[in-house]
């Protein structure tokens with residue numbers, strides 16, 4: 001079977017996008033997606049994203065496999081790419097604004113194409129209780145803010161935030177000095193995180209400008225993570241380190257993130273670009 005695809009990237013976080021509107025099950029298995037993501041033997045990507053028919057009152061459904069074949073609940077950079085891909089499939093005029101209601105495993109997420117080509121996403125409310133992350137770092141109905149976690153013979157103070165998918169945030173003096181390849185896998189598979197974890201190391205340059213590096217669950221070191229940037233802003237607000245709106249600088253470029261606190265949703269604005277089209281098989 002031949003499957004058409006378009007490769008997209010959002011700040012260098014790259015995805016193979018597949019038009020799956022004809023059926024409710026993804027056209028590829030997790031094992032096939034893992035092969036497609038291989039950077040030597042496949043197309044090469046951090047994940048494969050499928051646009052499926054909507055459910056309930058939504059326009060479409062998004063499903064995603066990480067490059068290791070696991071299925072996360074949400075992907076921030078991916079949903080910006082998905083919005084651009086849908087506009088392309090629907091043949092919408094370039095530069096026009098549109099928004100879509102997208103069903104995901106993290107709930108309904110609403111990306112909006114802006115006239116300047118950027119995509120602004122209502123990412124929903126952050127979930128802060130230990131049982132929602134999930135983590136054993138506090139009692140189930142408590143938040144996890146600045147809790148000690150031993151990794152690699154060091155004690156780290158971590159704050160945990162779920163944006164539908166789990167994130168563990170650590171504020172450090174110098175983010176460039178972090179040995180991501182060594183620490184990332186140890187955080188990801190730590191017994192305190194029963195569903196593994198995405199890990200962000202963050203340096204606060206100013207209250208409105210933070211630098212972060214990320215080790216993603218199921219994908220390793222990536223150039224950007226949209227849900228991660230949202231979780232970082234929330235952790236920065238919870239620990240009084242940053243303003244309610246800030247630029248989060250990632251290795252692949254900046255994202256604008258805003259959260260008014262409490263039960264308000266988090267907003268993320270950033271780019272998404274097509275790279276090339278092709279077919280599998």
Ligand SMILES: N[C@@H](CCC[C@H](N)C(=O)O)C(=O)O
Nearest residue numbers: 072075076077165225226227
């Ligand atoms: N890169 C993504 C997050 C993708 C999912 C993540 N690896 C997980 O397993 O939760 C983003 O931009 O949010």
